[in-house]
Amino acid sequence: xxxxxxxxxxxxxxxxxxxxxxxxxxxxxxxxxxxxxxxxxxxxxxxxxxxxxxxxxxxxxxxxxxxxxxxxxxxxxxxxxxxxxxxxxxxxxxxxxxxxxxxxxxxxxxxxxxxxxxxxxxxxxxxxxxxxxxxxxxxxxxxxxxxxxxxxxxxxxxxxxxxxxxxxxxxxxxxxxxxxxxxxxxxxxxxxxxxxxxxxxxxxxxxxxxxxxxxxxxxxxxxxxxxxxxxxxxxxxxxxxxxxxxxxxxxxxxxxxxxxxxxxxxxxxxxxxxxxxxxxxxxxxxxxxxxxxxxxxxxxxxxxxxxxxxxxxxxxxxxxxxxxxxxxxxxxxxxxxxxxxxxxxxxxxxxxxxxxxxxxxxxxxxxxxxxxxxxxxxxxxxxxxxxxxxxxxxxxxxxxxxxxxxxxxxxxxxxxxxxxxxxxxxxxxxxxxxxxxxxxxxxxxxxxxxxxxxxxxxxxxxxxxxxxxxxxxxxxxxxxxxxxxxxxxxxxxxxxxxxxxxxxxxxxxxxxxxxxxxxxxxxxxxxxxxxx
Amino acid sequence: xxxxxxxxxxxxxxxxxxxxxxxxxxxxxxxxxxxxxxxxxxxxxxxxxxxxxxxxxxxxxxxxxxxxxxxxxxxxxxxxxxxxxxxxxxxxxxxxxxxxxxxxxxxxxxxxxxxxxxxxxxxxxxxxxxxxxxxxxxxxxxxxxxxxxxxxxxxxxxxxxxxxxxxxxxxxxxxxxxxxxxxxxxxxxxxxxxxxxxxxxxxxxxxxxxxxxxxxxxxxxxxxxxxx
Numbered sequence: 001x002x003x004x005x006x007x008x009x010x011x012x013x014x015x016x017x018x019x020x021x022x023x024x025x026x027x028x029x030x031x032x033x034x035x036x037x038x039x040x041x042x043x044x045x046x047x048x049x050x051x052x053x054x055x056x057x058x059x060x061x062x063x064x065x066x067x068x069x070x071x072x073x074x075x076x077x078x079x080x081x082x083x084x085x086x087x088x089x090x091x092x093x094x095x096x097x098x099x100x101x102x103x104x105x106x107x108x109x110x111x112x113x114x115x116x117x118x119x120x121x122x123x124x125x126x127x128x129x130x131x132x133x134x135x136x137x138x139x140x141x142x143x144x145x146x147x148x149x150x151x152x153x154x155x156x157x158x159x160x161x162x163x164x165x166x167x168x169x170x171x172x173x174x175x176x177x178x179x180x181x182x183x184x185x186x187x188x189x190x191x192x193x194x195x196x197x198x199x200x201x202x203x204x205x206x207x208x209x210x211x212x213x214x215x216x217x218x219x220x221x222x223x224x225x226x227x228x229x230x231x232x233x234x235x236x237x238x239x240x241x242x243x244x245x246x247x248x249x250x251x252x253x254x255x256x257x258x259x260x261x262x263x264x265x266x267x268x269x270x271x272x273x274x275x276x277x278x279x280x281x282x283x284x285x286x287x288x289x290x291x292x293x294x295x296x297x298x299x300x301x302x303x304x305x306x307x308x309x310x311x312x313x314x315x316x317x318x319x320x321x322x323x324x325x326x327x328x329x330x331x332x333x334x335x336x337x338x339x340x341x342x343x344x345x346x347x348x349x350x351x352x353x354x355x356x357x358x359x360x361x362x363x364x365x366x367x368x369x370x371x372x373x374x375x376x377x378x379x380x381x382x383x384x385x386x387x388x389x390x391x392x393x394x395x396x397x398x399x400x401x402x403x404x405x406x407x408x409x410x411x412x413x414x415x416x417x418x419x420x421x422x423x424x425x426x427x428x429x430x431x432x433x434x435x436x437x438x439x440x441x442x443x444x445x446x447x448x449x450x451x452x453x454x455x456x457x458x459x460x461x462x463x464x465x466x467x468x469x470x471x472x473x474x475x476x477x478x479x480x481x482x483x484x485x486x487x488x489x490x491x492x493x494x495x496x497x498x499x500x501x502x503x504x505x506x507x508x509x510x511x512x513x514x515x516x517x518x519x520x521x522x523x524x525x526x527x528x529x530x531x532x
Numbered sequence: 533x534x535x536x537x538x539x540x541x542x543x544x545x546x547x548x549x550x551x552x553x554x555x556x557x558x559x560x561x562x563x564x565x566x567x568x569x570x571x572x573x574x575x576x577x578x579x580x581x582x583x584x585x586x587x588x589x590x591x592x593x594x595x596x597x598x599x600x601x602x603x604x605x606x607x608x609x610x611x612x613x614x615x616x617x618x619x620x621x622x623x624x625x626x627x628x629x630x631x632x633x634x635x636x637x638x639x640x641x642x643x644x645x646x647x648x649x650x651x652x653x654x655x656x657x658x659x660x661x662x663x664x665x666x667x668x669x670x671x672x673x674x675x676x677x678x679x680x681x682x683x684x685x686x687x688x689x690x691x692x693x694x695x696x697x698x699x700x701x702x703x704x705x706x707x708x709x710x711x712x713x714x715x716x717x718x719x720x721x722x723x724x725x726x727x728x729x730x731x732x733x734x735x736x737x738x739x740x741x742x743x744x745x746x747x748x749x750x751x752x753x754x755x756x757x758x759x760x
Contacts, residue, residue: 060636315722330624481663482663482664483663484537484663486536489536489537489540492537492540492668493540496540496543496544496547499544500543500547500548500551503548503551503552503555504551504555505555506556507551507556508556509556511556511557512554
């Protein structure tokens with residue numbers, strides 16, 4: 001029994017060690033040099049024609065714009081800061097379909113809606129404007145191209161800036177990042193993008209009923225205030241559309257709030273119905289608005305006196321544009337323009353009229369540049385005041401009178417805090433319609449807010465028409481690894497082999513010397529005496 | 533790190549043990565059993581140390597150098613010396629001379645230590661893509677640890693197995709053994725107390741292990757000389 005104890009103990013320990021190894025092998029460790037949030041260029045088909053970034057997963061070495069002119073980039077990810085972007089380079093590579101492993105554009109932090117620095121700053125310096133124009137142009141190129149490799153956007157931070165500096169250094173010294181010279185490897189593990197089946201669009205409708213007198217038998221006229229709440233951009237997860245059309249949403253909500261105060265009292269209730277509409281699908285030929293209008297019954301449609309659509313009113317300075325579809329000589333248009341111009345003159349700015357056939361085939365896009373940093377909430381406040389005052393004069397028949405219903409410092413004043421809070425929320429909420437789920441929390445928040453200010457709120461649900469097909473996988477995590485080259489490992493193997501050979505030789509010599517030393521002292525005493 | 537790099541680091545970590553065994557006369561005297569037994573004793577000693585560390589040490593939130601805790605760790609580290617004493621004196625060795633006995637024990641001890649402390653990190657590191665110099669430095673540290681283990685085994689052999697050592701050398705033998713035994717605490721102090729980086733610590737370990745090996749070798753050679 002005694003000799004078996006060591007063996008049993010040994011087997012037990014081996015089992016424990018094996019269990020430890022199995023446990024360790026099952027643990028999924030994240031050991032990248034750095035992990036960066038990346039946002040994918042939109043992928044969509046328009047009438048079956050593919051556009052955008054057609055792949056999501058990425059597993060290539062990284063390079064910068066300083067790569068060697070003869071380098072093969074088909075298995076390379078280019079990391080390009082927007083500040084160094086050469087637009088002709090992008091056009092060349094995309095238009096001519098040159099092979100690339102991937103593209104990652106580094107955007108300055110001011111385009112990030114999570115960046116709180118400088119919130120509300122209206123200082124439009126030169127470099128900011130240049131970057132804005134560059135990003136806008138880049139966005140247009142990418143949206144209208146078919147890119148067969150992954151394209152991502154990321155924001156500058158200390159980690160990825162350090163990686164970029166290293167990559168530039170390697171590229172300048174003429175070491176293209178291939179499998180034999182090491183460098184950085186960019187890995188995005190993402191599944192194959194799938195189609196968004198029947199993307200839902202939801203329209204929100206609010207209603208403020210006008211005061212109906214007993215002797216009046218016919219329907220009250222209706223004024224409709226409409227705004228699209230979604231936007232479009234190259235990266236759906238980054239498209240917040242603060243100006244187009246976040247400003248419209250904010251203005252509509254504030255107008256609804258102001259008129260709910262007036263209409264809550266029968267003495268101040270007007271003889272017009274007010275219809276508020278927050279519609280989706282704006283960038284896609286106003287698909288949602290079209291479906292919403294089609295859902296109206298005949299009587300409601302006929303009762304609409306006029307409709308005003310609020311769009312991109314957060315970035316103007318001294319001039320506001322009104323687009324009308326009828327000629328300016330029309331008596332009705334002239335009257336409306338006079339009303340708006342008079343109120344605008346009182347508020348200190350000018351309203352311009354533009355006669356233009358409303359072409360819904362030319363959709364507006366907010367884009368990645370449309371962020372909180374570029375929206376002026378004072379402009380929205382002035383817009384709200386103009387719209388509310390003009391509507392009120394139209395409703396209560398105060399044309400020509402110098403009465404301010406929504407005067408400053410009164411209980412009916414426009415609330416800048418309300419405007420600012422909603423603008424902040426909208427500037428942090430990506431709102432590309434195909435990626436808003438049915439019952440999206442944001443849509444529910446808009447509905448609840450409208451319910452607070454109107455008599456009844458309805459949701460009108462539909463699906464986006466089949467001309468557009470969208471694909472998912474709009475955001476991912478980029479793992480950046482610093483990898484060693486095979487050449488380095490071969491060299492290391494040679495060094496280790498040499499080391500072991502030298503160690504072997506040294507040990508043999510040492511042990512032989514020791515044996516000789518021992519055997520030397522074990523010689524017969526006679527020889528020792530003889531030597532002495 | 534790639535699988536190729538994993539094999540390179542494994543060769544650097546475990547290769548010297550095999551080279552030592554095959555290059556020296558250990559392979560001719562059938563000392564593998566002794567090495568295996570020494571490895572088993574090491575594992576048992578490590579288990580006892582683990583229990584003592586869990587019982588007597590408190591987990592510090594900050595990574596600062598606490599002299600009292602470090603002193604306690606050094607005391608617990610002397611369990612290694614007790615384990616080595618057990619391996620050198622209590623294991624039954626069949627016709628193995630003292631020269632080869634301490635080498636076999638030291639080799640088994642160092643190998644078990646490397647397996648226990650370095651094979652798992654190597655295994656985990658092989659799964660990742662990230663290249664760091666840490667695994668190469670860990671391999672070099674394993675080499676230093678092998679040298680230190682054999683030095684400590686040699687000194688232990690002199691202290692406990694050799695009877696007729698010269699009187700003037702006894703303090704030097706005990707002092708050297710004390711230095712080698714406290715080497716883990718010394719490196720811990722350098723790393724956490726003085727803030728040395730891993731490459732510097734490994735360099736210090738290599739240098740110190742070579743110096744202690746030389747001293748141990750000289751002491752052992754002197755004690756081999758028959759006294760008049």
